[in-house]
Amino acid sequence: MATSISFLPIAENRPIFEDLVTQALKHAKSLGASDAAAEVSEAQGLAVSVRKGQVETVEQTRDRSMDITVFAGQRRGSASTSDFSPAAMRQTVEAAWHIARYTAEDPSAGLPEADLLAKDVKHTLQLHHPWAVSVAQATELAITAERAALDTDKRITNTEGAGVDTHEGHFVLGNTRGFLDGYAYSRHGLSVAPIAGRGQSMQRDYWYTSDRRANRLADPQAVGRYAAERALSRLSARRIPTGHFPVLFEAPLALGLVGALTQAVSGGSLYRKVSFLVDALGQEIFPKHLSITEDPHIKGAMGSSPFDEEGVRTQPRDLVRDGVLQGYLLSTYTARKLGMTTTGNAGGSHNLELTSSLTRRKDDLPAMLRKMGTGLLVTELIGQGVNYLTGDYSRGAFGYWVKDGQIQHAVQEVTIAGNLKDMFAQIVAVGADTITRGSKTTGSILIENMAIAGT
Numbered sequence: 001m002a003t004s005i006s007f008l009p010i011a012e013n014r015p016i017f018e019d020l021v022t023q024a025l026k027h028a029k030s031l032g033a034s035d036a037a038a039e040v041s042e043a044q045g046l047a048v049s050v051r052k053g054q055v056e057t058v059e060q061t062r063d064r065s066m067d068i069t070v071f072a073g074q075r076r077g078s079a080s081t082s083d084f085s086p087a088a089m090r091q092t093v094e095a096a097w098h099i100a101r102y103t104a105e106d107p108s109a110g111l112p113e114a115d116l117l118a119k120d121v122k123h124t125l126q127l128h129h130p131w132a133v134s135v136a137q138a139t140e141l142a143i144t145a146e147r148a149a150l151d152t153d154k155r156i157t158n159t160e161g162a163g164v165d166t167h168e169g170h171f172v173l174g175n176t177r178g179f180l181d182g183y184a185y186s187r188h189g190l191s192v193a194p195i196a197g198r199g200q201s202m203q204r205d206y207w208y209t210s211d212r213r214a215n216r217l218a219d220p221q222a223v224g225r226y227a228a229e230r231a232l233s234r235l236s237a238r239r240i241p242t243g244h245f246p247v248l249f250e251a252p253l254a255l256g257l258v259g260a261l262t263q264a265v266s267g268g269s270l271y272r273k274v275s276f277l278v279d280a281l282g283q284e285i286f287p288k289h290l291s292i293t294e295d296p297h298i299k300g301a302m303g304s305s306p307f308d309e310e311g312v313r314t315q316p317r318d319l320v321r322d323g324v325l326q327g328y329l330l331s332t333y334t335a336r337k338l339g340m341t342t343t344g345n346a347g348g349s350h351n352l353e354l355t356s357s358l359t360r361r362k363d364d365l366p367a368m369l370r371k372m373g374t375g376l377l378v379t380e381l382i383g384q385g386v387n388y389l390t391g392d393y394s395r396g397a398f399g400y401w402v403k404d405g406q407i408q409h410a411v412q413e414v415t416i417a418g419n420l421k422d423m424f425a426q427i428v429a430v431g432a433d434t435i436t437r438g439s440k441t442t443g444s445i446l447i448e449n450m451a452i453a454g455t
Helices: 010-031 086-101 135-152 220-236 251-264 267-271 332-337 365-372 420-425
Strands: 035-051 054-072 075-081 156-175 184-196 207-211 243-249 290-294 317-321 352-356 375-382 392-403 406-419 427-430 435-437 440-442 445-453
Touching: 010 035, 010 054, 010 086, 010 156, 035 135, 054 086, 054 135, 075 086, 135 156, 135 184, 135 220, 156 220, 184 220, 207 220, 220 406, 243 251, 243 365, 251 352, 251 375, 251 420, 251 435, 251 440, 267 332, 352 427, 365 375, 365 427, 365 445, 375 406, 392 420, 406 420, 420 427
Parallel strands: 243 375, 352 440
Antiparallel strands: 035 054, 035 156, 054 075, 156 184, 184 207, 243 445, 290 317, 290 352, 375 392, 392 406, 406 445, 427 445, 435 440
16 A cells, blocks of 8 residues: 555646735735635545445546634624635635625634744645555455455354545645744545444444555455454443443543544634533643643644644643643634633644553553453443533443453443543543544543433
8 A cells, every 4th residue: 555646736826825825815905804824735536335346336526625713803794615716715715704794793704813833834844645545446455345344254244344545635824913824735535344243133343444555454364363353242231230330441432532532622612602611721620640732743643733724833732741731622703702812723633642641562452351350341332422511421331241350241322421520530541553633643541430310
């Protein structure tokens, strides 16, 4: 799976995009706009899915967009178009200006302060690694992954299919406060979802690999075999009695707990007061052994970026240090609503990593099971039972019953429940079995006590 040159005319279009943005900003100012921002982008993608060795879908996409936001003082209007002609650009700017003139004033509206913008950026993050994969090659990779799953064991009787996808794009963003920049990016992936068993005892699981670089994707056969092994391990599933037990979240699911934190400390949730962590800044929300760092400048990482969606420069920081919440995730608008300064998180977080000072190199999943002793290893969550206003947490779950540090059998048709504030405070260990998905990294997470509703 080798990388290649881009099929997008990036070098050719970059100066064209810069000129479009510049002209759009000039036109907005000529109409009377106090400020304006514009973004021009294009992207292309390929997604191939197969099932039982046959192609099911082939989707090729090519998208272009010009997005304009103009300000009339503290009134804002936005418009977009896929037509990059000068006439369409002017019409789009004028449409945004018309909206702004008749929109209610918002004291928090406006561009970021000029001194917060990322100017003269050195683009060294290596975010663009195109993959010149053909439909035939993508199909063969997907078939290889699916075949590996089916060949793992005769009890793998069916699949929901396998897929390969690749995506790349580039953009130029500019505003009337002196910012003009952009970059190219890519992301690629491969997935497979096998089915084990027959009739009422069928079980499904899946696995996938993703990266900005195609040559760093996991081997398709390894992905297929691992997905099959996960499905097979579910065949022993049964229910367990109701009670309170320790719960170990497998690393891919533990990422969801990090995601719950980001939702709770995002500016939109905070200023609307729909978060259980309102006014939690400076408070101990995790045990002292836990920290969460944000590093937007890791080369090649999925969550890396030299600036956010508003052009504000990004920088490494501690989101949580020794259990204490150090900051929020704020855009310019949400920061102003809170009387604070943007944290460069317009568009979301950048490479969050949860770590524990107690974690040792040998703390793999078997070691974490031994630390738990007796309890539930959770490998799948069902439903959306999270109330971010109160922190109440109730999800259907699938996993494995563990006794004396050893997996006994799979578990199904149970519900785990607690409150996120209590769950965060009761994290007793984080595994060294780290996994990265998108912009988040963590190992498995052991919570001391949760309610489990079974039989």
